[in-house]
Amino acid sequence: MLHAENLSMRYFRKTGQANHFHAVKDVSLALRPGEVALLTGRSGSGKTTLLHMLAGLLTPTEGRVRLDDTDLYALPDAALSRLRNAKLGVIPQGRSAVDTLTVLENVLLPQQLRGEKGDAKGALRWLEALGIANLRDARPAELSGGELRRMAIARALAGNPEVVLADEPTGDLDDENTAAVLSLLRKAAVEEGKTVLLVTHDSEALPYGDRIYRMESGALSAQSEE
Amino acid sequence: MGTSHLPMKNLLRRPGRTAALVLLTALLAASVFGGSVVVGSLRSGLESLQARLGADIIVMPAEAESKVSFKNMLLQGTTGAFYMDASVLDEVRAAQGVEIAAPQTFLASLKADCCAIKVQIIGIDPDADFTVKPWIDESYSQDLGDMEVAVGCNVTAGVGETLKIYEQYTHVVAKLAETGTGLDTAVYCNMDTMKKLLAAAEAKGVSHKITSGSDVISAVYVKVKDGADVGRVNNWLNGHIRKVTAVRARSMFTDVSDSLAGISRAAWALIGAVWALALVILLVTFAMMIHERRREFAVLRLLGVSRRGLRGEILMETALCGLAGALVGVGVAALGVFPFTTLIETKLGLPYLTPAVGALLKLAGGTILATLLVELLAGTWAAARLSRTDPGTTLREGA
Ligand SMILES: Nc1ncnc2c1ncn2[C@@H]1O[C@H](COP(=O)(O)OP(=O)(O)O)[C@@H](O)[C@H]1O
Ligand SMILES: [Mg+2]
Numbered sequence: 001m002l003h004a005e006n007l008s009m010r011y012f013r014k015t016g017q018a019n020h021f022h023a024v025k026d027v028s029l030a031l032r033p034g035e036v037a038l039l040t041g042r043s044g045s046g047k048t049t050l051l052h053m054l055a056g057l058l059t060p061t062e063g064r065v066r067l068d069d070t071d072l073y074a075l076p077d078a079a080l081s082r083l084r085n086a087k088l089g090v091i092p093q094g095r096s097a098v099d100t101l102t103v104l105e106n107v108l109l110p111q112q113l114r115g116e117k118g119d120a121k122g123a124l125r126w127l128e129a130l131g132i133a134n135l136r137d138a139r140p141a142e143l144s145g146g147e148l149r150r151m152a153i154a155r156a157l158a159g160n161p162e163v164v165l166a167d168e169p170t171g172d173l174d175d176e177n178t179a180a181v182l183s184l185l186r187k188a189a190v191e192e193g194k195t196v197l198l199v200t201h202d203s204e205a206l207p208y209g210d211r212i213y214r215m216e217s218g219a220l221s222a223q224s225e226e
Numbered sequence: 227m228g229t230s231h232l233p234m235k236n237l238l239r240r241p242g243r244t245a246a247l248v249l250l251t252a253l254l255a256a257s258v259f260g261g262s263v264v265v266g267s268l269r270s271g272l273e274s275l276q277a278r279l280g281a282d283i284i285v286m287p288a289e290a291e292s293k294v295s296f297k298n299m300l301l302q303g304t305t306g307a308f309y310m311d312a313s314v315l316d317e318v319r320a321a322q323g324v325e326i327a328a329p330q331t332f333l334a335s336l337k338a339d340c341c342a343i344k345v346q347i348i349g350i351d352p353d354a355d356f357t358v359k360p361w362i363d364e365s366y367s368q369d370l371g372d373m374e375v376a377v378g379c380n381v382t383a384g385v386g387e388t389l390k391i392y393e394q395y396t397h398v399v400a401k402l403a404e405t406g407t408g409l410d411t412a413v414y415c416n417m418d419t420m421k422k423l424l425a426a427a428e429a430k431g432v433s434h435k436i437t438s439g440s441d442v443i444s445a446v447y448v449k450v451k452d453g454a455d456v457g458r459v460n461n462w463l464n465g466h467i468r469k470v471t472a473v474r475a476r477s478m479f480t481d482v483s484d485s486l487a488g489i490s491r492a493a494w495a496l497i498g499a500v501w502a503l504a505l506v507i508l509l510v511t512f513a514m515m516i517h518e519r520r521r522e523f524a525v526l527r528l529l530g531v532s533r534r535g536l537r538g539e540i541l542m543e544t545a546l547c548g549l550a551g552a553l554v555g556v557g558v559a560a561l562g563v564f565p566f567t568t569l570i571e572t573k574l575g576l577p578y579l580t581p582a583v584g585a586l587l588k589l590a591g592g593t594i595l596a597t598l599l600v601e602l603l604a605g606t607w608a609a610a611r612l613s614r615t616d617p618g619t620t621l622r623e624g625a
Binding site for chain 2: 048049052053055057058059077078081082084085086090092093094095096097098099100101109110112113114155159
């Protein structure tokens with residue numbers, strides 16, 4: 001289980017009379033294995049900030065993130081990095097390709113960073129499921145935004161993480177691909193018991209979630225179960 | 227975490243960026259290595275000149291041009307001929323404070339005679355000589371016999387060949403080690419041979435301005451006794467022997483070592499400026515490169531590369547570039563300096579002797595090490611700047 005306990009994030013930034021900006025306010029939630037949680041909210045409401053804190057990529061100003069019994073930010077950098085590599089599959093917003101590597105090399109990278117050779121067959125299966133197997137040897141510069149996004153999804157899943165954190169993974173996909181990606185993530189949760197958090201604006205995503213969180217100005221305003 | 231394959235891929239798959247870095251580094255290394263080889267060569271040239279000279283005082287004819295042509299002969303290998311009566315030698319030997327006095331006699335060959343260029347022929351007295359003789363001994367264990375000559379390393383004739391000088395046949399028995407001075411273009415013989423050559427020259431109409439019949443010499447090299455005052459002996463010789471000038475050997479080359487010091491200073495200043503400039507350019511380049519690649523680095527962190535691993539990745543890239551650049555730079559500098567040794571020597575008009583291979587290797591190693599160090603410094607600085615920001619913050623930027 002991935003727990004957020006009273007997470008807050010204040011950015012240093014002039015806002016009115018204060019010299020910091022409270023982007024995430026006292027958020028607590030628990031993400032369960034086998035479930036897909038959706039996180040929605042208006043742009044600027046703090047979704048990405050929350051996801052980065054959950055992913056061990058941004059040190060919160062207050063609160064804790066726990067994966068089972070491990071307090072992420074109490075770990076030294078090397079251990080936290082190892083944990084990120086082994087247990088967390090993160091699909092960030094925007095471009096996230098390593099430009100000097102091919103698509104397949106990008107997908108294999110998390111495994112190779114562990115010192116493994118990497119399961120190329122498995123990686124290709126993910127690329128196939130996402131419809132970009134033909135691009136395996138292409139360089140990221142040659143790919144469209146939607147193709148790059150699907151590469152990042154394949155990379156996150158091929159590393160076989162316990163937790164998948166996806167920041168608007170269908171943002172630049174067409175309807176057909178959106179449906180494919182959403183059902184793939186759903187399958188990962190239901191069939192493989194992964195913990196999935198999906199940040200999305202897409203109303204199309206609603207049927208794929210077990211639980212929906214809404215964020216408003218940095219705070220969780222509503223939680224509903226499907 | 228294993229990022230070991232990344233640096234090489236990053237370098238090879240961004241050839242433009244890599245080439246720019248390697249080139250910049252090569253410039254650094256080339257300036258240091260080239261500069262220090264030139265300065266080092268000048269220094270060892272001067273040392274070798276001083277060793278060859280090894281005399282405290284040189285006595286030569288009072289004619290105004292004798293001093294100038296003597297110096298040019300030593301520095302540039304131009305020919306010079308000036309004479310005084312051989313009796314000067316006995317007068318010098320009789321002087322108080324003189325330990326050894328050794329004569330030398332000079333003769334300029336005619337161009338057509340032997341070599342492509344005019345060469346200086348130097349006659350020595352093997353029993354007394356303490357300047358050229360030890361040098362000849364290094365290559366030839368016997369005394370020079372009748373009509374036998376030893377040649378400087380820049381004379382084209384080889385051992386076993388015959389050199390024709392003023393219609394006289396001489397045999398080359400030794401080729402001498404390089405000194406980097408004008409002595410490398412001269413031919414050496416004993417005094418008997420010299421007498422024959424002088425006579426042959428006279429027969430060809432080359433006069434040496436001294437009444438024929440009497441012996442002539444060109445210079446007397448003097449070593450003073452331990453404890454004797456060189457200046458006093460020098461003054462005495464000037465005051466008591468007619469029609470000669472006694473010159474202290476040291477004073478003769480003060481202007482050489484002065485200009486050498488000047489050249490060294492200028493060279494080091496230039497090297498320093500190149501380094502300062504290159505360091506600034508390197509730091510700016512690195513800062514720009516790291517900034518341009520900060521998203522890529524944040525992605526690596528996202529995928530599980532630790533701060534340390536990332537620093538290692540960046541430093542490995544810089545080290546590889548640095549090493550390649552340093553090797554290229556040293557190589558280019560070597561190609562730019564070594565083939566032009568003679569040109570540099572004549573352009574500078576100074577003794578110039580390339581240091582020994584061991585010293586050169588040390589110099590090359592030092593250059594490579596220093597270059598790598600500077601590069602790693604810039605890399606460490608860039609990596610440290612990078613790790614000040616959470617990867618989450620970088621990933622959100624412009625996403
Ligand atoms: N590094 C930062 N410095 C200052 N303000 C930031 C920083 N990162 C995010 N913010 C602010 O925090 C708020 C939440 O941003 P974000 O988490 O990206 O929202 P969302 O993903 O919901 O669109 C925004 O108002 C944004 O401007
Ligand atoms: Mg966002």
